[in-house]
Amino acid sequence: MAFQLPELPYALHALEPHMSRRTLALHHGKHHKGYIDKLNGLVEGTSYADRELHEIVQETCGQSDLGAVFNNAAQAWNHAFFWLSMTPRGGGGPEGELALRLERDFGDVDAFAGQFKEAALGQFGAGWAWLVIDAGRLRITTTSNADTPVAHGLQPLLTIDVWEHAYYLDHQNERGAYVDTWLANLVNWEFAAANFEDAGEGNWKANRYREVREAFAESGLGEQDRA
Amino acid sequence: MTFKLPDLPYAKDALEPHMSKETFDYHHGKHHASYVSKLNDAVKDTPMAEWDLERVIHHADKEGKQGLFNNAAKHWNHCFQWQCFSPEGGGKPDGSLGRQIEADFGSFDTFARKFTEAATGQFGSGWAWLAIEAGKLKVTNTGNADTPIVHGQHPLLTLDVWEHAYYIDHRNARPKYVETFLDKLVNWEFAAENFANQGEGNQTGARAYDDAQEAFVRKRAAAS
Numbered sequence: 001m002a003f004q005l006p007e008l009p010y011a012l013h014a015l016e017p018h019m020s021r022r023t024l025a026l027h028h029g030k031h032h033k034g035y036i037d038k039l040n041g042l043v044e045g046t047s048y049a050d051r052e053l054h055e056i057v058q059e060t061c062g063q064s065d066l067g068a069v070f071n072n073a074a075q076a077w078n079h080a081f082f083w084l085s086m087t088p089r090g091g092g093g094p095e096g097e098l099a100l101r102l103e104r105d106f107g108d109v110d111a112f113a114g115q116f117k118e119a120a121l122g123q124f125g126a127g128w129a130w131l132v133i134d135a136g137r138l139r140i141t142t143t144s145n146a147d148t149p150v151a152h153g154l155q156p157l158l159t160i161d162v163w164e165h166a167y168y169l170d171h172q173n174e175r176g177a178y179v180d181t182w183l184a185n186l187v188n189w190e191f192a193a194a195n196f197e198d199a200g201e202g203n204w205k206a207n208r209y210r211e212v213r214e215a216f217a218e219s220g221l222g223e224q225d226r227a
Numbered sequence: 228m229t230f231k232l233p234d235l236p237y238a239k240d241a242l243e244p245h246m247s248k249e250t251f252d253y254h255h256g257k258h259h260a261s262y263v264s265k266l267n268d269a270v271k272d273t274p275m276a277e278w279d280l281e282r283v284i285h286h287a288d289k290e291g292k293q294g295l296f297n298n299a300a301k302h303w304n305h306c307f308q309w310q311c312f313s314p315e316g317g318g319k320p321d322g323s324l325g326r327q328i329e330a331d332f333g334s335f336d337t338f339a340r341k342f343t344e345a346a347t348g349q350f351g352s353g354w355a356w357l358a359i360e361a362g363k364l365k366v367t368n369t370g371n372a373d374t375p376i377v378h379g380q381h382p383l384l385t386l387d388v389w390e391h392a393y394y395i396d397h398r399n400a401r402p403k404y405v406e407t408f409l410d411k412l413v414n415w416e417f418a419a420e421n422f423a424n425q426g427e428g429n430q431t432g433a434r435a436y437d438d439a440q441e442a443f444v445r446k447r448a449a450a451s
């Protein structure tokens with residue numbers, strides 16, 4: 001079975017004015033789709049064709065002769081995770097256990113936001129900024145190009161894409177404005193909390209994505225945005 | 228002395244419709260300007276403020292000063308790139324560079340195909356180059372700020388394949404951007420000047436920037 005481009009968990013215009021319809025249309029419909037299509041072309045007829053996405057990411061990481069497979073598989077995974085890291089009702093801060101942990105490990109939500117922004121701005125070139133769990137502690141990290149915490153045994157809770165294609169139409173060179181907007185209006189703390197609760201269960205696996213998307217669809221939360 | 232953002236060697240709308248004024252507003256006026264500004268912040272009150280740009284690049288590379296290297300090399304790469312475009316660009320080189328391309332690649336079309344592959348195959352941000360190494364032309368690519376001048380290569384041409392270089396005009400279609408560069412924008416005169424200078428010990432390609440920039444501006448002034 002070939003890998004498929006997952007549907008967005010909200011309408012293309014649902015994140016406006018913070019992220020435009022045309023950004024999501026290109027980012028999801030061209031960039032993400034491009035990675036999926038290339039991955040399918042690369043793995044067709046190989047043993048990877050029937051594997052889970054995260055397994056391919058983990059097994060091809062660091063293997064120079066499989067760099068193209070890794071890049072496209074990891075970008076396919078990262079983007080699926082990124083769509084869920086945003087919501088039309090985003091922003092603010094987490095509640096419950098994740099909020100307590102965020103205070104313990106960063107001080108407060110504002111301190112977290114400051115460090116997260118600094119990390120996102122400091123990722124030179126293309127890449128990603130992440131909130132992850134590392135040995136029981138929350139930590140901010142960045143990865144370059146397609147690299148992903150999934151390949152390194154870390155449990156991601158949230159990510160922001162800082163490839164220029166993620167923000168150039170809406171913010172041009174102003175990556176800082178993009179990160180500010182994302183933290184204030186788009187970040188999906190419910191998704192982060194769901195990932196946090198499942199920590200330790202290996203839920204950085206690709207099926208995590210499907211589960212959350214199904215739960216999101218069943219909740220009806222996305223329906224008004226689709227209408 | 229601090230480092231300066233060089234003027235473009237043509238008007239910002241001179242490459243339209245192949246590269247838009249809006250692209251230059253951001254690429255030259257924001258991205259390149261930002262690298263220069265950050266570089267100046269980094270060298271301020273250090274001896275490096277008096278150094279040539281290429282000396283800063285080599286120093287940062289040798290000492291593993293990644294942040295300094297990034298801004299210095301990006302300044303150099305962008306300076307070099309503006310000259311790789313011309314309103315009268317495209318076509319093929321003639322003269323000795325044309326013959327060398329045929330000798331080293333087999334044909335111009337093979338060069339063009341290899342350059343396109345290097346540009347489209349650079350995953351993430353980076354640059355595609357035509358360079359001379361040990362007397363032979365080669366097509367190469369570099370990631371992020373990396374530049375052939377720290378790898379013993381003498382660049383003749385470059386194309387920026389960071390997304391900011393083409394997103395306004397071509398969105399995700401990097402192959403279309405590369406095709407447009409080769410068909411309409413590539414400045415073979417500049418490449419030929421760099422090629423002609425190769426035997427002058429200008430291995431790093433560093434001095435070529437200032438000289439070529441001045442020559443280019445003089446030529447433009449003479450033509451108008």
